[in-house]
Amino acid sequence: MRPLPCIRCRYYRRKCSLDQPECERCARLGFECEYPKRLVKGRQQQQQQQQYTVSPSPAVSNISSISMSSMTVTQAGVVVLEDDNALGYKPQLPVRTHSTPLQQYLQISDASLLDLENDWNPQVANTKTITATTPATIQTPSLLDSIVNVSETPLIDLQDKEWELQDPDLMPTLEDYFLVYNASTRNGTESPLFFSYDADEFLRTFFKQPPFFRLIQCAMSAYEVHSEGLVTIAFYKRAKKACIRAMNEKPDYKSVQGLYWLVLLVGWMGQPDLGRSFLKTALRLIKALRLDIDPDESPWLHPLTPRQKEDRRRTFWSVYAAVMMENVISNDSIHVPFNSDRMNPPTAVTDPYPIFDAEPLAKPQCELYSVISAIKQHYRTCPKSIHDILASPETAALLSRLNAVHDSMPIDTLLISESPESLTASDYTRFIAQQDKLMSSQAKSENFVYNSESLASICLLNRPILFLTSLKSFNPARLTREVREIVATAVNQSLDASHRLLLLLHFFLDPSCSAVGTGQSLFPYQDKYSPLFEGMVVLWFSYARMDVKWWDVLAGRRRRKLAWVVLRPRMMQVIRFLESVYSSESGGVDKDTGILPPLVACMREMVCDIDVCESRGSETHLHHHFYHHSRGGVDDFHEIEDITLRMKVVSLDGEDETVLKREPKAFLGLLGMSVGTMRWPGPSEESWRLFWKLHS
Numbered sequence: 200m201r202p203l204p205c206i207r208c209r210y211y212r213r214k215c216s217l218d219q220p221e222c223e224r225c226a227r228l229g230f231e232c233e234y235p236k237r238l239v240k241g242r243q244q245q246q247q248q249q250q251y252t253v254s255p256s257p258a259v260s261n262i263s264s265i266s267m268s269s270m271t272v273t274q275a276g277v278v279v280l281e282d283d284n285a286l287g288y289k290p291q292l293p294v295r296t297h298s299t300p301l302q303q304y305l306q307i308s309d310a311s312l313l314d315l316e317n318d319w320n321p322q323v324a325n326t327k328t329i330t331a332t333t334p335a336t337i338q339t340p341s342l343l344d345s346i347v348n349v350s351e352t353p354l355i356d357l358q359d360k361e362w363e364l365q366d367p368d369l370m371p372t373l374e375d376y377f378l379v380y381n382a383s384t385r386n387g388t389e390s391p392l393f394f395s396y397d398a399d400e401f402l403r404t405f406f407k408q409p410p411f412f413r414l415i416q417c418a419m420s421a422y423e424v425h426s427e428g429l430v431t432i433a434f435y436k437r438a439k440k441a442c443i444r445a446m447n448e449k450p451d452y453k454s455v456q457g458l459y460w461l462v463l464l465v466g467w468m469g470q471p472d473l474g475r476s477f478l479k480t481a482l483r484l485i486k487a488l489r490l491d492i493d494p495d496e497s498p499w500l501h502p503l504t505p506r507q508k509e510d511r512r513r514t515f516w517s518v519y520a521a522v523m524m525e526n527v528i529s530n531d532s533i534h535v536p537f538n539s540d541r542m543n544p545p546t547a548v549t550d551p552y553p554i555f556d557a558e559p560l561a562k563p564q565c566e567l568y569s570v571i572s573a574i575k576q577h578y579r580t581c582p583k584s585i586h587d588i589l590a591s592p593e594t595a596a597l598l599s600r601l602n603a604v605h606d607s608m609p610i611d612t613l614l615i616s617e618s619p620e621s622l623t624a625s626d627y628t629r630f631i632a633q634q635d636k637l638m639s640s641q642a643k644s645e646n647f648v649y650n651s652e653s654l655a656s657i658c659l660l661n662r663p664i665l666f667l668t669s670l671k672s673f674n675p676a677r678l679t680r681e682v683r684e685i686v687a688t689a690v691n692q693s694l695d696a697s698h699r700l701l702l703l704l705h706f707f708l709d710p711s712c713s714a715v716g717t718g719q720s721l722f723p724y725q726d727k728y729s730p731l732f733e734g735m736v737v738l739w740f741s742y743a744r745m746d747v748k749w750w751d752v753l754a755g756r757r758r759r760k761l762a763w764v765v766l767r768p769r770m771m772q773v774i775r776f777l778e779s780v781y782s783s784e785s786g787g788v789d790k791d792t793g794i795l796p797p798l799v800a801c802m803r804e805m806v807c808d809i810d811v812c813e814s815r816g817s818e819t820h821l822h823h824h825f826y827h828h829s830r831g832g833v834d835d836f837h838e839i840e841d842i843t844l845r846m847k848v849v850s851l852d853g854e855d856e857t858v859l860k861r862e863p864k865a866f867l868g869l870l871g872m873s874v875g876t877m878r879w880p881g882p883s884e885e886s887w888r889l890f891w892k893l894h895s
Contacts, residue, residue, distance in 0.1 A: 205232050368437045369410035369444075375417050376405050382420035385640075392556050394545070394641060395517035396456050397510045399554055411441035412457040418464055428468070435464065446480070452514050455484050459517045471525075471794055472861060478525060478533060481518045490515050491537040509548045509555055516545055516561045523568035527575065528729055528794070528864040530881065539565060556642050559609045560649045566607070567652055570600050574659050575867055581886035585673070585894060588663045589685055601656055611636065614650045614703055619695040620761055622702050630706055647707050648727045654703070655730030657696040658737050659867050661689035665737065666870060668745040670895050675752050687752050690745075693737045694758070700734035701769040708776060728780065729865050731773050732798045738770065739805035739874065743812045763813045767806065774802050797863040804875035 204215030205222050207230060216223040221232030383391040383398050391398035401408060401416070418434035438461065445454050458481040462474035485491055494500045494508035503511075519539060526532045539562065547557040574597055582588050611633055616626045637643050664686055667673050675683055742763065750760055781795040862880050869879040871887025878884070 203235055205234050207232065209235070366440070369414070369441050371406050371408075371410075371413060375413070376402075378424060379405065379416050379420045382423045389640070390553055392553060392641070394556075394558060394561075394645070395459060395513050397506065397554060399552075400506075400510070409441075409445060409451075409453050409457070411438060411445040412453045412460075414438035414441050415457050415460045415464065419460060419467075422464065422467060431464075431468070450484055450488075452484075452488055452490055452511055455481050455488070455490065455518060456514050458484070459514070459521060462521055468793075471864060475525065475529075475533065478518070478522050482522060482533070482535060485515060485518060486536050492541050493543045495543065496541065506548050506550050506554055509546065512543065513545055513555065515539075515542055516558075516565075520561065520565050520568070523565050523572070526572045527568050527866060530579075530862065532572070556637070558642070558645075560612060560645060563604065563607055563609070564649050564652070567604050567649075567656060570597065570604055571652070571656050571659060571866060573597060573600070574656070578663065578867060578870065579883045581883060581890050582663070585667065588667065589682065594660070597660060601660060604656075605653065608653065612646055612649065613653075614646070614706070616699055616702055619698040619702075622706060627706070647703065648730075650703055651700055651728075651730040654696040654700045655733040655866060658693050658733045661693045662736070662867060662870060664689035665693050665740060665745070666872065666891070668749045669740070670891070671746075672894055674746070675748050683752060686749070687756055690741070690749065691753060691756060691758055694741060694753075697734035697737040698761070700731060701738075701773060704731065704773060704776065705769065708772070728777055728795065729798070731777065732802065733866050735770060735773060735802050735805055736869070738766065739809060740872070742766070743805070743808045744872070763809065767809075770802070770806055774799055774806070777802075794864045798865060801874055801877055804877055808875050 202217050203209070204217065205225060207225055208215035208222060213224060218226075219234075225232035380402055381387070383393075383402065391402060401412075405413065414434055415438040418431055418438055421430040421434050422428075438457075442457065442461065445457070458477045462477045462481075465471065465473040465477075489497065490511060494503065494511050500508060500511070516539075519535070519542075522533055522535055544562040545555065545558040547553070548555040577593055577597060582591070588594075614630050614633065616622050634643050634646065637646060667686060668690065673686075675686075678686075742760075750758075753760075777795050777799050781793050781799075868881055868884065871884055871889075871891050872878075878888075
C-alpha cells in the first residue's frame, strides 16, 4: 500500500519526502511532523477531511501559476525565483512595501512566503524583532507574519470549491487590515488585548473573518483613528448590511460578538437607544447557541482549545455585562432569559504571548449592576411614610446585598484614598502600583469604572435619607438620637463616596500619573460616566439644599464642610471632562445627542445653585421648590419654570433625521427634586414630588 504524505505537506499540497520519523520539509522548517493513520472509509474519513478544510479567502494570488516552492524573499525585500524553468530566466521583482509604524521595530524574514504558516513558530522563524519600550515586555508576532497569513494564501491551496460573487461592500481590503491593526495595537506599541474577543486571532485571520464582525471592527477602529465621522458612518452602513445578511443566514457566536460591538459603536456615537434592539437579538442568540453554558461544561465543545473556549466565554460576559448596565441606566428593563451561575469567570490565556488579560472584575461588576438595578426598582415606588425610608425591610435587604458585593471586591483593584477629601503622595504611589499590574489600557479604564460604580452605589442607597435633611419637619433637634444617628451615618457615607468619586477622576486625569497617561485611556462610552452624576447630586444637595443644622450634627462626627473654593474646581473638572467626552467623541453625529448632554446641563445648574447659596451666606440654603435668582440683578425668590431634561436621539446613517426626545439615562434621577429651573422626567418623579411637598 502506497504510504501517505505527512499531514502538513498534504494540507499545503507539497511533495513529501516520506522520511521517518519526520519528512525533509518539516525538519527544515522546524515543524512537528505527523503522519495520518489510515482510517476506514465512511464517517471517520469524512471527519478527517472536514478537520483540514479551510474556507475560501478573497485574497487572490496573481502568481499562482508559478512554482511557489521556488520563491523566496531576501533581506532587501526582493522576490527571487530560484527555479530557472519557472519563467525561463531568473528575474528579480521588486516588492511593494507599506509604510507602517512597526517598520522601525521589524525586519523582513528570510523564510519563504509560503513557509510562513498560520501556526507561526517564534523559535524557528528567522525574524529579528525589536521590542518597543512598554511597561511590561510582551512577546508579539511579527507584522510580516500577520500580513502573509491574512493576504498571501494562494487559490490553489483552497479546497472549498463553492464560490459565489461577493457584495463589494462586504469584501475586505489591505487598507482595512492596517486600520484595524494600528488601532488594536496602538500603532504597534501594545499587544492586541481586548476583553470581549481574541484580537490576535482576529488579526491573523482578518480576511477570513465573517463580514459583519470584520466591518464592525473597522468601524470601531475608524472611530478611534479618524477625527471626522464620515469614515465611521460609512463602515457602520456596511456593517449594518452585513448584519442583516448574517441574521438571515446561519448566525454563530461571531455574530453575537458583532452585535455587542455594534452596541458599543452606537453608544460611543451618542445613540444608546439604537443599541437596545441589538442587545435583545444578542440575548436570543446566546440562548439559542447555548453560550450561557460554560465551555468547560459543554461536551460538544470538547475539541476546542482553551483559547477558543475563553473566546466564547468572553462573548457571554461582554453581552451579559452590557445588558445589566442597560438595565441600570434605563427605566425600561431588558428581560434576561438566563443568569451567570453556569458560567465561569474570565481567566487569563497565554499562547505563548498574552491573548486575554486577567479580568477579576467581570463577575463582581455584574453582581454590582444587579444590586444597583434592584435599588433603582425599589425607589421607583414612592414610600408611604418617612419611617419607610429610614427602616424598611427592603432597604435593609438591599444594604446587606450591597455590603456582600463590596466585601467580594478584589483588594488589589480598589482605589480608595486614605482621606475622602484629598489625595496624598502615598495614595498616588499605591494607585499607580495597582494600575501597573493591569496590562492593557482597557483594563485600566475598566478599573476606574468599577471603582466609580462601587462608590456611586453607596450614594444611591442613601439618597432618600439624604433628601430628608431638607425638610423643615425633619429638624435634628426634634428627632430621637437613634434617628439622628441613622441620618448622620447615611449622609456621612454619601459625602465620603462623592468626594472620593471626584478624587478618583482627578487621579485618572492627572498628566503626571504615568500609569494612566492624560486621561485619554479612559473609555469614550458615555454610559460609563453615569456614576459621576450621582456623586454630583450628593454634593449639590449637601451644599445647597440640606438644612445647615445637619452640618452641626456631622461636626460631632468629625465631619467638616469642605470649603466651596476647594470643591468648586473639582466639580467643574468633572463637567469639563464629560463635555469633552461627548463633544470630541461624537463621531460626526450631533454633539448634543446621547446620555451625557442632559446630565452635564443639570450639573452646571447644580454649580450655579451652590454659587448663589454661597454668595448669600451659609445660613441661606435653597429649598427644592424655589430658585434664587441673583443673576441679572434680580434678588427675589420666584416659582420655578420647569425645564424638563430630555435626551436627544437622531439617526446615525442619515436615513432618518427625525429628532426624538427621550428620558435621560441615569442610575436614579432626582427623586422629585428640582435643580434650578430643571426637573427630571419619569413615571415616579411626580409621586416623589408630592411626597416631599406633603412632608415639608
